[in-house]
Amino acid sequence: MSRFEYAPAPESRAIVDIKSSYGLFINGQFTDATDGKPFKTVSPASEEVLAEVSEAGPADVDKAVRAARKAFEKVWGPMSGKDRAKYLFRIARLIQERSRELAVLESLDNGKPIRESRDVDIPLVAAHFFYYAGWADKLEYAGVGDDPQPWGVAGQVIPWNFPMLMLAWKIAPALAAGNTVVLKPAETTPLTALAFAEICQQADLPPGVVNIVTGAGRTGQALVEHEGVDKVAFTGSTEVGRAIAKSVAGTHKAVTLELGGKAANIVFEDAPIDQTIEGIVNGIFFNQGHVCCAGSRLLVQESVYDEVLARLKRRMGTLRVGDPLDKNTDIGAINSAAQLAKIRELSQIGEDEGAERWSPECELPAHGYWFPPTVFTGVSQAHRIAREEIFGPVLSVLTFRTPQEAVEKANNTPFGLSAGIWTDKGSRILWMANQLRAGVVWANTFNRFDPTSPFGGYKESGYGREGGRHGLEAYLAH
Ligand code: TAP
Numbered sequence: 085m086s087r088f089e090y091a092p093a094p095e096s097r098a099i100v101d102i103k104s105s106y107g108l109f110i111n112g113q114f115t116d117a118t119d120g121k122p123f124k125t126v127s128p129a130s131e132e133v134l135a136e137v138s139e140a141g142p143a144d145v146d147k148a149v150r151a152a153r154k155a156f157e158k159v160w161g162p163m164s165g166k167d168r169a170k171y172l173f174r175i176a177r178l179i180q181e182r183s184r185e186l187a188v189l190e191s192l193d194n195g196k197p198i199r200e201s202r203d204v205d206i207p208l209v210a211a212h213f214f215y216y217a218g219w220a221d222k223l224e225y226a227g228v229g230d231d232p233q234p235w236g237v238a239g240q241v242i243p244w245n246f247p248m249l250m251l252a253w254k255i256a257p258a259l260a261a262g263n264t265v266v267l268k269p270a271e272t273t274p275l276t277a278l279a280f281a282e283i284c285q286q287a288d289l290p291p292g293v294v295n296i297v298t299g300a301g302r303t304g305q306a307l308v309e310h311e312g313v314d315k316v317a318f319t320g321s322t323e324v325g326r327a328i329a330k331s332v333a334g335t336h337k338a339v340t341l342e343l344g345g346k347a348a349n350i351v352f353e354d355a356p357i358d359q360t361i362e363g364i365v366n367g368i369f370f371n372q373g374h375v376c377c378a379g380s381r382l383l384v385q386e387s388v389y390d391e392v393l394a395r396l397k398r399r400m401g402t403l404r405v406g407d408p409l410d411k412n413t414d415i416g417a418i419n420s421a422a423q424l425a426k427i428r429e430l431s432q433i434g435e436d437e438g439a440e441r442w443s444p445e446c447e448l449p450a451h452g453y454w455f456p457p458t459v460f461t462g463v464s465q466a467h468r469i470a471r472e473e474i475f476g477p478v479l480s481v482l483t484f485r486t487p488q489e490a491v492e493k494a495n496n497t498p499f500g501l502s503a504g505i506w507t508d509k510g511s512r513i514l515w516m517a518n519q520l521r522a523g524v525v526w527a528n529t530f531n532r533f534d535p536t537s538p539f540g541g542y543k544e545s546g547y548g549r550e551g552g553r554h555g556l557e558a559y560l561a562h
């Protein structure tokens with residue numbers, strides 16, 4: 085594969101003002117960490133250092149939790165739902181006003197295409213704040229009884245794949261329900277969370293209601309283990325989720341976990357073919373496949389296998405990989421060197437286990453972390469690429485003959501986050517949706533998100549729901 089030099093478009097860089105260093109956001113102020121060294125956040129597309137960010141140690145986490153507790157007891161808890169809503173609406177509007185800047189910042193720090201951060205991530209962030217603002221004065225309808233009460237202080241830990249959207253999924257319902265929060269963004273993508281901290285200042289949110297503690301895994305661990313935290317909300321890997329569940333077991337803390345997935349995207353012979361090819365592409369290549377609910381296992385009915393594969397490969401040949409800030413880019417940069425290594429390793433294992441690997445001809449930039457869109461055929465259920473989450477632009481294709489066989493293969497995974505069904509028959513959609521052990525089932529579409537709709541998994545994909553009324557309920561004591 086050839087390589088070319090990538091330089092970010094200067095006009096896009098001009099609309100964001102990235103500071104050279106950032107402190108932690110505690111009690112309404114940016115402050116230096118008392119212990120821990122700063123770390124660098126880099127653009128995965130160019131490997132250029134974007135900023136230095138403070139790493140919060142246990143003493144800083146303690147300060148943040150205390151600030152959140154005080155704000156909960158003195159200000160946010162006693163405040164009426166109607167008044168809390170005013171702050172949330174204000175935050176939503178500020179996000180809309182700063183949306184262009186936030187989209188560029190997200191693409192720079194994460195590597196995702198600007199078309200996605202501009203048209204999907206940031207609009208959904210604003211939509212979540214608007215949606216939950218509307219709930220703040222209607223908590224008695226949240227389904228937890230007549231006298232719903234917030235837990236208190238929520239400790240929230242999020243991953244790097246949708247940095248600001250995951251923040252919105254966590255912070256908007258928590259605040260609407262009357263909790264205060266301490267949130268730790270992922271180490272590789274802290275910048276939009278810090279921009280959100282500025283937005284809290286702009287919105288005059290009372291100090292301590294939102295606190296942002298940047299750092300690595302140990303910062304997250306200090307947060308979830310802090311005894312002043314009443315509710316833990318985590319999104320990330322099943323491995324870390326398991327460790328968190330163990331650490332909170334037997335404590336007073338409530339917990340929700342959104343973990344990994346290995347979704348089946350199931351194509352029947354009567355599926356509308358053009359729409360289906362777009363759905364397969366969107367299912368696995370959206371956000372470079374860094375999506376917990378990605379359609380990473382394609383199950384195709386044998387009778388249409390040849391046609392689907394031929395058309396899929398043709399479509400993959402038109403995907404543009406490269407500069408995340410170019411509006412024509414379809415696939416941006418892999419978020420980190422570590423994630424790239426993981427994708428390479430699992431792809432090599434796929435080849436070694438006998439599956440056939442294919443990628444279209446594509447030029448990749450000389451610097452940064454890149455992986456071409458890839459499809460594996462001849463995959464069996466025992467292959468690791470059919471069982472493990474790759475979290476990259478890599479699709480494994482399997483076949484089936486009958487709907488029953490499709491269900492068995494789709495459910496043959498320890499995960500249970502999402503699934504997709506492509507067929508012309510409404511009755512088959514309903515039958516399949518009932519058989520599939522997946523929290524979210526899309527029919528004739530994929531990767532569609534909406535703040536009104538609950539999201540979450542079965543089995544090793546975690547427990548609890550985010551989004552919709554269910555997402556609010558998770559922040560209220562029963
Ligand atoms: P993780 O390594 O689990 O990291 C997630 C977050 O937890 C990061 O902020 C991380 O900090 C922090 N963390 C690491 N170790 C911790 C510990 N011992 N205690 C507390 N926090 C800790 O996952 P990742 O690599 O960032 O994300 C990829 C994984 O997340 C995939 O498996 C994916 O499926 C899953 N994911 C699931 C969903 C949903 S909605 N189910 C959504 C997105 C991603 P650092 O950043 O410093 O490591």
